[in-house]
Amino acid sequence: MDPLQPGDPAQVGTYRLLGRLGAGGMGQVFFGRSPGGRPVAVKLIRPEHAGSEQFRARFAREVEAARSVGGFHTAPVVDADPSADPPWMVTAYIPGPSLQEAVVQYGPLPPEAIRSLGAGLAEGLAAIHRSGLVHRDLKPANVILATDGPRVIDFGIARALDGAGGVTLTGAVVGTFAYMSPEQVRAEQVGPAGDAFSLGCVLAYAATGHSPFDAGSIAAVVHRVISEPPDLVGVPLGNGLRDLITACLAKDPAARPSMSDILARLSAPGAGDLPPTVVDMITSRESQSRAALENHGGHTATEHLEAPPPPPAPRLIRRRSVLIGGLAAAAAISVPAIVIVAASDDPPGDTGPAPSRSAEPEVTARPEFAVQPEIAASPPAEILTYEGSPGDPSVTQMDFSPDGSILACGNGSGDIRMWNVASKRSIADFEGHDDSVRSVAFSPDGKTLASGSMDLTVRLWDVATGRTTAVLTDHTDYVWTVAFSPDGRTLASAGWDGTVRLWDVATGRTVDVLTTDDSVFGVAYSPDGELLATSDGGTVRLWGTSSGRSVAVFPEEPEPVDAVVFSPDGRTLAGACGDDVLLWDVDSRRLIGTLAGHTDSVAGLAFSPDGGTLASSGFDGAVRLWDMTFSRPTKVLTGHTDIVLSVAFSPDGGILASGSGDLTVRLWNLKG
Incomplete structure (x- = not known):
């Protein structure tokens, strides 16, 4: 259990919050105490989801399904308010290992x-x-x-x-x-x-x-x-x-x-x-649970501990310890990864013809729950440090210039810092946004930088001078991500208003508006520019860029998909969904794999230029590298002390950048 952080609520409903347990794609999970002193897990929905009526309805259905189940051998929901702002749910806590x-x-x-x-x-x-x-x-x-x-x-x-x-x-x-x-x-x-x-x-x-x-x-x-x-x-x-x-x-x-x-x-x-060794695991966690409650003024008598919360999980084990998906307790970074690859006879959710591409080679994986080979130690990293103190706005998203000489980093303060990669020095700050910069992207020729912000605007910048060349203002809610088309003529921007706007870069005019059912968190062009992938809530869609129409809607995921990225050959689409990375075959629209290893929500994804490696980062503070030939983990890059919202490969694949809430950017040397 981690202590509460500045800005965390002290109470939800009648439940006092005492610590942080973890997070999922839908919300943050806290350790709490009921008015009578009973330990509980309190799930608080993220603010970005609470405004979506579709998401609230989904959450309410989840609560009702969980509440309907009784018996001695399930974990009960004891309270919930799906209509609250934000919605919340409380479950009894179950001590013990999986x-x-x-x-x-x-x-x-x-x-x-x-x-x-x-x-x-x-x-x-x-x-x-x-x-x-x-x-x-x-x-x-x-x-x-x-x-x-x-x-x-x-x-x-x-x-x-x-x-x-x-x-x-x-x-x-x-x-x-x-x-x-x-x-x-x-x-x-x-x-x-x-x-x-x-x-x-x-x-x-x-x-x-x-x-x-x-x-x-x-x-x-x-x-x-x-x-x-x-x-x-x-x-x-x-x-x-x-x-x-x-x-x-x-x-x-x-x-x-x-x-x-x-x-x-x-x-x-x-x-x-159970064997004495397993009983010892359970009783040890019960003892630590009682101590946690006692330290916070809770009751410690046995009759008040029908479902005490467990202590922190062992650093080598991944586990889910509460009832509903997404209520995972925090676990360690070095857990053995699980790879699941799916197969079905018919492509689900396909609403149009698939573009012609060669078939995806079979993806193999180690047997589930088998311990993976020892993961290599982190490579050396240069550290770029922002001024500030813990709790200041995080480094949000990053992008390398096409020649690899500059790294652009958005941050929660509304600025964009430009770093010279060779000298590791800050060379400019682009200022103009009034709120957090959620996304940055270089144009293919490297002359223009686009940024999307929570101030509801998209800005285009002249990289050479640092001047704003256009302010695009048609979004009516937060702008979460931006992406240039491969030819650089069109910019796509996605927002919480449920739209993806396509802009003519030369004129700054809207050329098309793609409408979805929920807030849009991810957008990505295929390498050939024929498709645009978007993620709204738990739904991933493919759009034909020439027609502006949806050509495929993938099966809805139980948790929101927060980012999407195409592999360099365009055959695979990766998405961040809860604490997993999902892989879809673009031709068949099938879910072909799940990369599981993060212990908290995944936020950043990036393919290496050769497509052989996928990097993922998240709220557990870790960066993971996955070998895409065999869909298995190769490295866990550790060192950040806070959430890692973004990762980006240099154009030659030799450097991986990761930006964190600890106010640092790490440049990992992947080629020694």
Whole structure:
């Protein structure tokens, strides 16, 4: 738990806030205390989302779905106000590690403990099903081990049994493939039997330390889930456990046991407690939770601690520790990364013909939850320091000039600082905006710099003189990002008013207005200039630049997509969604991968000029480098002490710049 920062609220509703726990794509999560002294997790929606009626409606649906679930083995929502400004939700806190955490640290569980675990999970899933929901993403990371039994958490992609009100569009495949049922992999209707299949996978993981469908690539995982028997080597024989797991993993949903059947078979004599090592993990966190409450004047008696908050997570483990997606507790930077690559038969959300491009080569990935090879140490970095003190406005977004000689950095004070890359000296400050500069971009010829600001304007600057050449004022809300077309003739600007405006750079006139359903946070041109990608809320769209029409709408994501960027060959589109990076195939419009490793919201994305590396940065203060040939992490660049909102590669790919709320820009030497 981190202390509250200047500007954080002291109270939400009747709940006193005592510390920071983490953040997701939708909001900030705080540790709080109820009026009666009970520890709670308070989720406060980000101000930039609270103004969106569509987002408020989505949040209200999420709250109602979570509130409808009862039982002993889920984490309850205890209070919420979706109509507040900003909206908020309060959940009970569950101390203890995730199942993934416990198995990674101490190995597989003994058979008796697995039976007890399975009975608790079956009871929790039965409660979910009685509420008319299917979990659809049960996996080891979504199971929290507590002293009174396991808890099923993270209803981020739960869906109604009748298929209405779901969070994804038809044809979308959402979840974790190594724990999905065959029908979910095929993007078909998923019922309670789908959760039974996932439960079988989770119990097999608890017994062996890996999914029964692990393979060397996601394509192979998908094939195994659909067509091959599970690998149950290591699951104990003789106590009925392997027979039950085998039944749960039947390819035909009708052949799988019901939750009541599973519960009856697992709650028979033979169930047992967790190993002492895991119990020690749980009790240690409970003790630290009590100490945290005591230090803040809370009650410490056992009867007041039905759901105490956990202490900070171990620095080598990634976990989600509360109910709704996006309520993740802060974890460490050096967590083993997870790569998920999706596949489906039909391109979902396609509303027009795909442009002609050669096929994307198969993307491979290590088996999920497998520990990645040791990540290389951070390369050396030059540090460019702003004047100021912690808490001053952050460095927002950056861009290198086409020749690599200048780095332009926007900041929260409304200025743009120009740095000479060779000398590492500030050479100019472009001043004129009245509020935070959220985006900067050089024109392809390097003569013009564009900037978008929260003062509702876009400015064009003459790089040589630092003078403003145009002020574009048609946006009616914050301007979040700007991007030049590859030929430099058109500038796209995206705003919270739900529009993307296309400007003629020579005249400063609006040539087109693209209208979306929500505030627009990301915009990017494809390398050939034929497509424009935008992200509004959780929706990513492709627009034809010649027609000005939407040619594709990707399936809606459960969290907002805050940035989008094309790979240099134009085949892949990357998006920042919560604490993950999503990868889409541009031709098929399919989600082909998820890069998971950040422990807080991802804010910045950049492809290297050769397309071999993707850099990502976020609110966890880390910069991650991903090998795009194998979709695996290669480096975690550490050193920043605050959020990192932006990353940018130099034109030759030798330097990566990262800008942070710690008032520094780091220039990482990637070529030694």
